[in-house]
Amino acid sequence: MKNKSRRQFVKTIAAAGAGVLAAPLVSAKTAVAAKFRGRRDRDMGMLYDATMCIGCRSCEVACKQANRKPTEYDADGIWDAPKDLSAKTLTLVKLYKDDTAQSFVKRQCMHCVDPACVSGCPTSAMVKQPNGAVTWNADACVGCRYCQMGCPFNIPKYEFDSAYGRIVKCELCANNGYLEKGFTACSKACPTGAILFGRQKELLRTAKERIRDNPGRYVEKIYGEWDSGGTGVLYLASVPFERLGFPELPEYSSARISEGIQHTIYQHMIAPILIYFGLAFVAFRNTRSAHKQKED
Ligand code: SF4
Ligand code: SF4
Ligand code: SF4
Known part of the structure; x- marks a missing residue:
């Protein structure tokens, strides 16, 4: 190899090495900056009080209309009867019944305070909005479905029956224009007030007052106050x-574990250093062998 071309080669390797080192440095900065968010004053959410729900499913119908989702018919093709959340059903009211108790329960995305779906998404297609809603960006999504795997509530669904499948979940009506009007389609449709929409901190106050003022009516817990680091949709039930x-989830988000691992790796620069020395070794070996061939 002539001196000039060798110099050029060394420059190229140095530039590539610097690039490899620089990229993780940026990631390291991002990972360090990824502080846990916590519940904020502006965060909006919903309080669902199962003791006030009569199972009319008006919320389900309103949600389908607001999000332009089709019905899911039963085996006879007559009733809209989804069995669970799906790419066509973003919210569902189920009935729990045993020998001593029964309760309706509405399910949808919990709009976690520190969402694992957001932390797991490699392209930032899942976004925690400043108003507390967790939304999905079709343009950024690559369909890897890490959000599905990360969610502790099994919420995001995928349109497997579509050639251009999308991730589907409740977006707190931020995607369909309702949220900016100051309500969600399901909370507006509920005839009994079982779904309250509002600021999360105010909803928490309301939930605590209801438990205090109605002894024996509720179990002494607000689901979502602390579970999985807290959720934007809160629950009262009997x-x-x-x-x-x-x-049953710990009082910290699982996002904290995955980001903790990422943070540790980048903080001590283990991954970038290994990549850099691996590349340098391969480049050195290839150069030496090319040089030897030329001399031979
Ligand atoms: S419930 Fe699942 S999909 Fe919804 S915000 Fe939490 S982690 Fe994300
Ligand atoms: S907030 Fe909107 S998208 Fe979510 S369950 Fe209610 S109506 Fe459906
Ligand atoms: S609209 Fe209200 S009362 Fe009817 S099923 Fe939904 S939450 Fe329950």
């Missing part, structure tokens, strides 16, 4: 939440 299908 039946223990584990029986209503809510997972």
Whole structure:
């Protein structure tokens, strides 16, 4: 190899190495900056009081209309009868019943305070908005479905029956124009006031007052106050939440674990240093072998 071309080669390797080092440095900065958000004053959410729900499913119908989702017919093709959340059903009211108790329960995205779907998404297609809603950006999504795997509530669904499948979940009506009008389609449609829409901190105050003022009516817990780091949709019920299908989760978001691992790797520069030395070794070996061939 002539001196000039060798110099050029060394420059190229140095530039590539600097690039490899620089990229993780940016990521390291981002990871360090990814502080946990916590519940904020401006965060909007919903309080669902299962003791006030009569199971009329007006909320389901309103949600389908607001989000232009089709009905899911039963086996006879007559009733709109979804069995669970799906790419066509963003909210669902179920009935729990045993020998001693029964309760309706509405399910949809919980709009977590520190959402694992957002932290797991490699392209930032899942976004925690300043108003507390967790939304999805079709333009950024690559369809990897990490958000589905990360969600502790099994909420995001994927349109498997479409050639251009999309991730589908409740976006707190931020995607359909309702939220900016000051309500959600489901809260507006509810005839009994079982779904309250408002600021999360005010909803928490209301929930605590209801428990205090109605001894014996509720289990002594607001689901979502702390669960999984807190959620934007809060629940009151007369039946223990584990029986209503809510997972028992720690008081910190699982996003904290995944970001903690990422943070540790980048903080000590383990991954970028290994990549850099690996590339440098391959480049050195290839150069030496090319040089030797030329000499031979
Ligand atoms: S419930 Fe799941 S999809 Fe909804 S914000 Fe939380 S982690 Fe994301
Ligand atoms: S907030 Fe909007 S999208 Fe979410 S369940 Fe209610 S109506 Fe459906
Ligand atoms: S509209 Fe209200 S009362 Fe009717 S099922 Fe939904 S939450 Fe329950």
